[in-house]
Amino acid sequence: MTSLTHCPAPAKLNLFLHVTGRRPDGYHLLQTAFQLIDRGDVLHVHLRDDKELRRTSDIPGVPEEQDLVIRAAKLLQAEVLRRTGMLPRGANIAVDKVLPMGGGLGGGSSDAATVLMALNKLWNAGLKREELMALGLPLGADIPFFIFGETAFAEGVGEALQAVDVPDCWYVVIEPGVSVPTAQIFTSEHLTRNTPPVNMAAFCSYYSEQRELKQFGKNDLQQVATRLYPQVAKAIEWLAQFGDARMTGSGACVFCAFADEGQANAVLEKARGVWTAWKAKSLKKHPIAAKLI
Numbered sequence: 001m002t003s004l005t006h007c008p009a010p011a012k013l014n015l016f017l018h019v020t021g022r023r024p025d026g027y028h029l030l031q032t033a034f035q036l037i038d039r040g041d042v043l044h045v046h047l048r049d050d051k052e053l054r055r056t057s058d059i060p061g062v063p064e065e066q067d068l069v070i071r072a073a074k075l076l077q078a079e080v081l082r083r084t085g086m087l088p089r090g091a092n093i094a095v096d097k098v099l100p101m102g103g104g105l106g107g108g109s110s111d112a113a114t115v116l117m118a119l120n121k122l123w124n125a126g127l128k129r130e131e132l133m134a135l136g137l138p139l140g141a142d143i144p145f146f147i148f149g150e151t152a153f154a155e156g157v158g159e160a161l162q163a164v165d166v167p168d169c170w171y172v173v174i175e176p177g178v179s180v181p182t183a184q185i186f187t188s189e190h191l192t193r194n195t196p197p198v199n200m201a202a203f204c205s206y207y208s209e210q211r212e213l214k215q216f217g218k219n220d221l222q223q224v225a226t227r228l229y230p231q232v233a234k235a236i237e238w239l240a241q242f243g244d245a246r247m248t249g250s251g252a253c254v255f256c257a258f259a260d261e262g263q264a265n266a267v268l269e270k271a272r273g274v275w276t277a278w279k280a281k282s283l284k285k286h287p288i289a290a291k292l293i
């Protein structure tokens with residue numbers, strides 16, 4: 001096999017996100033729940049005859065060498081060299097970008113996770129799931145989750161993952177039209193960093209009682225992002241007419257859960273001409289994480 005085309009890189013939503021503390025290196029300790037959804041970027045990976053790793057599509061504002069996709073591919077190539085003494089073949093990687101950047105949907109991290117899984121297969125590198133997760137972590141705290149590949153309760157900086165079951169539903173997601181830099185939110189003096197830790201069992205029993213339409217807990221990053229980006233506040237206010245609306249990750253996107261597609265369609269109809277919005281269904285498993293490792 002020399003290529004893998006149409007590899008999905010799905011988005012995630014943070015159903016809740018609590019900042020519970022700070023590590024000595026400045027990184028924040030979180031508790032969050034990651035939910036995959038059936039909308040995302042699509043990647044195409046073709047092995048080359050030389051050793052070069054090249055991005056063959058353009059992502060405005062992201063130079064090739066800074067692209068998480070290329071950085072992830074280089075990390076894995078170096079790891080294979082370290083393990084086998086042989087540098088594997090290069091690859092051309094194209095990304096059909098669908099997800100907005102700085103949207104809190106984890107697009108860059110998901111792209112990187114998909115590339116790690118695809119190249120692990122194409123190079124017959126044989127890294128185990130936990131090894132790929134550890135390799136990706138320094139590039140982005142969300143990368144291990146995408147390789148883990150199923151709905152998860154997460155702690156640490158998001159790398160300590162446990163599978164959980166949340167009932168399926170439909171989400172309406174609004175892109176408020178701004179890009180929020182994650183670092184700006186985490187460094188804000190207005191961020192609260194002392195939400196008391198919750199028990200994973202409390203999270204699980206909350207959703208087992210079919211309360212998926214009103215989310216558990218809160219997103220501690222939301223108060224900071226809405227202060228800095230009024231468009232995010234407006235989007236939440238608008239979507240809250242129809243249910244429990246909140247921000248995902250560090251923003252900018254906001255979401256609301258609905259029991260069926262018809263209700264999501266009705267909200268999208270009202271959003272037309274007002275917001276860039278779309279619907280997505282919850283995904284219990286990553287479409288390729290199970291197959292490619």
Ligand SMILES: C[C@@](CO)(OP(=O)(O)O)[C@H](O)COP(=O)(O)OP(=O)(O)OC[C@H]1O[C@@H](n2ccc(N)nc2=O)[C@H](O)[C@@H]1O
Pocket residue numbers: 014026027028029030032103104105106107109139140141142157158182183184186248249250251
């Ligand atoms: C907030 C979350 C929630 O899933 O997702 P996004 O909104 O970015 O999708 C993640 O924790 C995003 O983690 P990660 O992907 O590592 O964020 P990056 O953009 O690499 O981090 C930018 C900067 O934010 C700060 N940062 C990030 C994560 C964290 N737990 N504590 C931090 O203090 C650090 O200063 C870091 O250098």
Ligand SMILES: Nc1ncnc2c1ncn2[C@@H]1O[C@H](COP(=O)(O)OP(=O)(O)O)[C@@H](O)[C@H]1O
Pocket residue numbers: 059061062066067068069095099100101102103104105106107108109111180182249250251252
């Ligand atoms: N392949 C990529 N796709 C998206 N963003 C990327 C990529 N590679 C690097 N980046 C950088 O990562 C930043 C965060 O992007 P992204 O992961 O989409 O948002 P978020 O972290 O809010 O979910 C972008 O602003 C961009 O500078």
